[in-house]
Amino acid sequence: MNELEPKKHYMRWPVIALLDFVTIISFENIFYPFQNQGLSVVISWIFLLFAYVIPYELIVSQMGLTFQTQSGGLASWVRRSSNDTLGYWTSWMYWIQSIPYIVDVSNSVIVSFSWMILGDNSLGSRMSTFQFGLLTFGIILAFILLENVFKNSLEILSLIGGGAMFIMSALFILLAGYAVMHGTHMATQPFNFHAFMPNFSLKYFSTTGLLIFAMSGAELAAPYLVQMRDPKHEFPKAMWLLAIMTAILTVLGTLSLAVFFDANNIPHDFKMNGPYYAFQMLGQEMGLGKILMYLFAVVQAIFMMAQLAVLLDASSRVFAGDVADRFMPHWMTKKNKNGRPIHSYLMTTGLSLFLLLLTGTLPNINTIYNWLLNINGIISPYKTCWVFFAFVAVRWQQNKFQSDYIFIKNRIGALLVGGWCLAFTFICATLGFIPQEAEFGTRSFNHQLLLNIITVFVLFGLGFVMPMLRKHELREQELRK
Known part of the structure; x- marks a missing residue:
C-alpha cells in the first residue's frame, strides 16, 4: 500500500455478523411464530435452520464473494448473472420491501418507550391510531435526518444494539432454564412429543412466510464486503456466526417461552407486548x-433504532448502487455531500406515509402492529426469492463466474438446493396473503386481505413508474440538445 494513502478503516467479521443480526432476528421475532404455531414451531425452526437458513447464508457467502467488487449487493448479483431488467426489478423490490419493515420497526420503538415510561401495556388505551401513526412518521423522519448528521452511527448502533440484544436474549434463555431447574412448572401443557408435532394446515403454511421474514436478510451485508480486510475467509465466518446466533435464539428462545406462556392460551397482544410480559414474568x-x-x-429501543439505521442506510445504497442507466431517473441516484442518496430517502418518507394512512383504517394499535408484521411476511420473502434466483443463474453458467468460496461444488446438487429454496420461499410468500389475525369470511378478514393486495400492488407496481420517468427524462435531454 502507498504510505501516502490514508489508512483504510476495515470492518471485522464479528461486526458484519452483528450488523446482519440486527436486521435479521431479534428476541421479539420468536413471539409471533409461537403464537401462530405453538410448540410445533420448534420443529419448524429446526427444519428451517438446516434445510433453509444454513444453505441460504452459505449461498450469500458465495454470491457476495463472486460479486465483491460490485456496489449494488443483491441487485448486482441478479443483474450480472441475468440481465439489466431483472437487476432493476431486484433493486426495486429490495428497496420497497424495507418500507413496511421500517414502519414496523418504528412502531416497535414507540412500544419500547411506552413500556419504559408507563411500565405496562396501556399504550393502546392511551393513544389513538392517528397519534400512533403520526409519532411513527416522526421517528422515521428524525432517523433519516440523523443519518445525514452523524458519521459511523451505523456501526456504533449495530455493535451496541446487536450485542445487547443477543446478551438479553441469552440471559432470558439461561434464567428460564434456571427457573425450571429450581421448581418452576412449564406453563405450556401438555409438554410432550405430540405437542411438538406440526399441524400441516393452510394456516400453518400461511404463517411460515413470517418465519422466513424473521430469518432472512443475510444479503444485506454484501455491500460491506469491500470494507473487509480479508473477505475470502472472513465473510463465510460471519455467515456461520450469524447462523449459530439465529439457532440459539429461535430454538432455545421458543422453549423458554413455553416455561412462562401457555401456547394454547396466548394473550391477544402477544406479538406487540409479549417480550415485555416475558421479562416481567421472569423478573x-x-x-x-x-x-x-x-x-x-x-x-x-436501542436495538430497534439500530435496525432503522441499518435499513435506511443499506437499502438506499442498494437502490442507488448498481442500476442500469435506462431504468432509474438521474434525480433518484443523486447523492448529497455526505454521499447519501437523498431522493430515495424522500421516497421512503412518502411511502411510509402511504402505509400509515392504510393502517389508519384498522381498529386499534394492536391490529396495526399485527397487520404490518403480516405484510412483512409477504413482501420480504418475495424479495428473498431473488437471492436464490441469482444463485441458480450463476451455477447454471458457472464457467462465466469466479469465486473464492463455492457452496456445494457439485453443480447439480447446487442447482437442486437453490431451486428448493427459491420454490419454498415463493410459495410461503404467496400463502402469506391470507390474513392471520382474523377468521375467514369475517369483515375483518376481508378488510385485511384487501389491504394486503393493495399494499403489494402499489409497492411493487410503482416499480413500473421509474423506467417511464427515466424515458421521459432522456427525451427531455434530447429536446434540449
Missing part, C-alpha cells in the same frame, strides 16, 4: 420485580 420469578422488563425495554 417476578427471580424476585427482581420489574427490573428485567425495564432493562429489556431500553435494550429493545
